[in-house]
Amino acid sequence: MLDYNPSLDVLIVGSGFAGIYQLYQLRKLGYSVHIFDSAGDTGGTWYWNCYPGARTDSAVPIYGFSIPEIWEDWTWTERFPGWKELRRYFDHVDKKLDVKKDISFDTRVVSAHWDSNSDRWIVTAENGRVARPRFLVICTGFASIPYVPNLKGLDSFEGICHHTARWPQEDVDMKDKRVGVIGTGATGVQVIQEIGKDVKHLAVFQRTPNLAIAMEQRKLSAEKHDKMKKDGLYSAIFQRRLQTATGHDRELYPKSFLDTTPEERRLHWEEAWAQGGVAFLITNYLDAGTKDEAIAEVYDFWRQKVHARVTDPVKAELLAPKIAPHPLAAKRASLEQTYYEVFNQPNVTLTDVSKYPIEEINPKGVRTADGVFHELDILVLATGFDITAGVTQMDIRGVDGTSVKEKWAEGVYSNLGMTIANFPNLFYAYGPQAPTAFSNGPTCIEIQCDWITKCIKYMMDNNLARIEPEIEAEKYWHQQIWETSKYGPWMKARGWYNNSNIPGKPFEPLNYAGGVATYAAYIEEKARKGYEGFIFSTRSATGQINRMDRKVEIEQKRH
Numbered sequence: 001m002l003d004y005n006p007s008l009d010v011l012i013v014g015s016g017f018a019g020i021y022q023l024y025q026l027r028k029l030g031y032s033v034h035i036f037d038s039a040g041d042t043g044g045t046w047y048w049n050c051y052p053g054a055r056t057d058s059a060v061p062i063y064g065f066s067i068p069e070i071w072e073d074w075t076w077t078e079r080f081p082g083w084k085e086l087r088r089y090f091d092h093v094d095k096k097l098d099v100k101k102d103i104s105f106d107t108r109v110v111s112a113h114w115d116s117n118s119d120r121w122i123v124t125a126e127n128g129r130v131a132r133p134r135f136l137v138i139c140t141g142f143a144s145i146p147y148v149p150n151l152k153g154l155d156s157f158e159g160i161c162h163h164t165a166r167w168p169q170e171d172v173d174m175k176d177k178r179v180g181v182i183g184t185g186a187t188g189v190q191v192i193q194e195i196g197k198d199v200k201h202l203a204v205f206q207r208t209p210n211l212a213i214a215m216e217q218r219k220l221s222a223e224k225h226d227k228m229k230k231d232g233l234y235s236a237i238f239q240r241r242l243q244t245a246t247g248h249d250r251e252l253y254p255k256s257f258l259d260t261t262p263e264e265r266r267l268h269w270e271e272a273w274a275q276g277g278v279a280f281l282i283t284n285y286l287d288a289g290t291k292d293e294a295i296a297e298v299y300d301f302w303r304q305k306v307h308a309r310v311t312d313p314v315k316a317e318l319l320a321p322k323i324a325p326h327p328l329a330a331k332r333a334s335l336e337q338t339y340y341e342v343f344n345q346p347n348v349t350l351t352d353v354s355k356y357p358i359e360e361i362n363p364k365g366v367r368t369a370d371g372v373f374h375e376l377d378i379l380v381l382a383t384g385f386d387i388t389a390g391v392t393q394m395d396i397r398g399v400d401g402t403s404v405k406e407k408w409a410e411g412v413y414s415n416l417g418m419t420i421a422n423f424p425n426l427f428y429a430y431g432p433q434a435p436t437a438f439s440n441g442p443t444c445i446e447i448q449c450d451w452i453t454k455c456i457k458y459m460m461d462n463n464l465a466r467i468e469p470e471i472e473a474e475k476y477w478h479q480q481i482w483e484t485s486k487y488g489p490w491m492k493a494r495g496w497y498n499n500s501n502i503p504g505k506p507f508e509p510l511n512y513a514g515g516v517a518t519y520a521a522y523i524e525e526k527a528r529k530g531y532e533g534f535i536f537s538t539r540s541a542t543g544q545i546n547r548m549d550r551k552v553e554i555e556q557k558r559h
Helices: 017-028 083-097 186-195 222-230 233-240 262-275 292-307 313-319 441-461 471-485 516-528 550-558
Strands: 002-004 010-013 033-036 109-115 120-125 129-131 135-138 160-163 178-182 201-206 348-352 358-362 365-368 373-375 378-381 395-397 426-428 466-469 534-539 545-548
Touching: 010 017, 010 120, 017 033, 017 083, 017 441, 033 129, 120 135, 178 186, 178 365, 178 373, 186 201, 201 365, 222 233, 262 292, 292 313, 313 348, 441 516, 466 471
Parallel strands: 002 129, 010 033, 010 135, 109 395, 135 426, 160 378, 178 201, 178 378, 201 348
Antiparallel strands: 109 120, 120 129, 358 365, 365 373, 466 534, 534 545
16 A cells, blocks of 8 residues: 555645645745645536537636636637536646646545544555555545446447546547437437437437526627636636525525416516526526416426427427426526427437336447337447435444444534534535535535635634534534425425435435525624534543533633
8 A cells, every 4th residue: 555645734635626725825924734636637527528519508707717817818719618628728727827736546445444543544546555644634526427328238238338427538439320318418419419310310218308498599799708717707706606595696586486477477487598608697686486477487488499490299288387397496407508409300309218128238329118129339328327326435434433424324414514423534525415516516615625625624723633513513504404494395206306316315405595695694604703513623632532512611711
């Protein structure tokens, strides 16, 4: 085994937005910090997600670091950049911040065990490297572990088969090939609209219609954005995104659906729809996702938009049925450009696998319950992610030897969506029980990583050995996750918002739904109160661990 810096202060797992931002903030304070990453380069999800059509669903510059030295001389070319541009962005980040010097690539963490004798984590990677940091910060995100359903005969398929989240870096040539796509979530939508024009035949296997929204993609003017920077608008945008519920620069329309006329609603929706992106969702009426009447009318508006674009009435009804499969926003919004037009092509078939399930996959293709055999050269699995596995994929064991996976087997328990009781000096960012999937990613990440940075500094400054949340604080936060979600539309659909996409997982909301601004204020208040809800420990000269009453005892020591 090869030890890495036995006196390391902080080890970070993952070098996407969260890992790099966390490294940047902690390194500024003079701490020794390093990153282990299983990938071959920086970018996190933008290293792994290189499938055809992969791009962000948050507009820039909102989707990016707020660090001025990064954005001051960077120019985006598209409103919603694709994976290639995002990779160039991360190369730019490295040039500005010199992050790669502190990253070990191709180093997959397989275990992290807490050592109570040294108050350090023993972190072991698949390649044999071992680190012993005081603090461990998991920055693997919520969509890092692909989920592949149990499809009979999948292993027998003789063609090319890949999950989108593990797409080959060298790409796959699909031109004039017979391609099947299983899954029509956000990823499926992106793949289908990208490859539809090039393949010989495209077979789409849809379980649930995607209530996709028009992206309204466009090229960006460098001159316009340079002026925005000079005029202070970039700074205003980054500050504004901290003040909204979703971490974007827009807020819900401050009016109830019930207080409007049909004409007023129609005009407001048309305006929001024309803006593209998530505007139709996040600038909707306050109760558009909770009142049955509002849910029905919003869906009908959306359905009309789809039917106007799909020429085959049978396909149109499959894509946008008369009876809504679930409320809009019950699943993560998918943004599309030409998705619905693809189904007007004669080389594209659409199978409703909720009615005609996939019976088997054999060496040559897919057979569905309607008796149709789809002969394929390539099979694309756009089947989603195991959201909690971003943390539980590693064998992380706390004070009593219990793993996080074992602890979360019957439900996720954390404090503030960043810490876990029985796991001292462990933090995670952009994972379960934070605003995560209900927010613009970089916004949530920077809020959490700033808090983690301040917490570590607080401990370093006060010679504290350990921090972990109180059990009661975890129970309270678990209750808050349910309380803020109980009326949400995502509780009326099966999917990864509520952990129901994985067989055997408990049904539970996985995101804090109180809003980014409320979350930021709440966690900051806990810090101001001496990290209320947490237990600190010191170690005496004889090696004995002593628990403290947070700030009170620290102040007494100072005086």
